[in-house]
Amino acid sequence: MITFHIITLFPEAIEAYLRASILGRAEKRGVLKFNLVNLRPFGLGRHRVVDNSPYGGGAGMVIKIEPMYRAIQSIKRKLKASAKGGSASGGNSSRLRPATDGQSKLLKARTILFSTRGKVFDQKAARRLARYDHLILIAGRYEGVDERVARYVADEEISIGEFVLSGGELPALVVTEAVARHIPGVLGKQESLEEWKGSYPVYTKPEAFVPDSRRKGTAWRVPKVLLSGNHKNIAAWRQKMGK
Structure with missing residues (x-):
């Protein structure tokens, strides 16, 4: 079963859509799972600061690397714990190796950052991502996310088109629904999956x-x-x- 971990400053916005869509119904049936991670509690100091002004000047604020890194690591630690003694391979790997009933298997996870310079998302990408057990989706805000998240933490950057949005919540939902449609049991009819052709x-x-x-x-x-x-x-x- 695939789990979508969505890191966002506005989990209530995503939750509202999930409740009213096929995604929420699929979760109730146990076909997939959602883990909405509020970035704010991972912020710095008493005020849980998650952003700051950009180096070099410029308009707007940038999501800091510390809270984003903490949020992602929190998810990955829980995945390791649920793997019952499994250990993650080094570097920026997207694979965790758990032991289940004496047998080892690959528990695959993929960390995705939404960015206008990322590769444009399409149906082929949706099919590829549907093969993972866990997708960690980073929904940025403001002027963007500290570049070190893209360089050292995320496995890939994805764009949903050549236009600018206020945040990554809508791209996260677009990717989530497109991927979920490839999960058996989410759709009522196979024809609905093939509409894009x-x-x-x-x-x-x-x-x-x-x-x-x-x-x-x-x-x-x-x-x-x-x-x-x-x-x-x-x-x-x-x-x-x-x-």
Whole structure:
């Protein structure tokens, strides 16, 4: 079972979405797990400071490395403990080796930082990340996260597109849902997983919709092939329209 560990200053924002989505329902069924880690308690001093001004000057604040490092290490320590005597390999490795019932297996973890200069996320990346047991997702804020997190702590940087957001919570949710859709039991039908391959137009009742009843001949109609009942023709039409 995969566990998503999301480090954020606003866990309530992520929790609200999870409660209202297929992700929350999947967690209730025991298909996957979420661990929302509030960065604030890992802050420095009495006021739990998590940010500071950038070296070299510039606008905005930067998330400090100390609280982020502490938060990530806290997650990894718990993973080691749950591995029952397993030991992590050195360096910036993404693999932990636990002992379970006398047998060793690889408990895989991946630490991801969201960044505009990261590799653009796609369906291929979603399938790859779905093979991990644990994903540690770093949702930054303000002007970004201290570069040492990307250089020494994260396993990879991911971008969800060439645009700027106020924080990493939305990218974390995008990646989480895209990855979760590849986990058996999350979706009701395999077809839902494959929608990305070529999404064809969909229609529902009424067969004809008239936007302005005062004008004749303006009905917006459902294509006749979808009303034919011929599943072979319908499949061919969907394949053609989905290209």
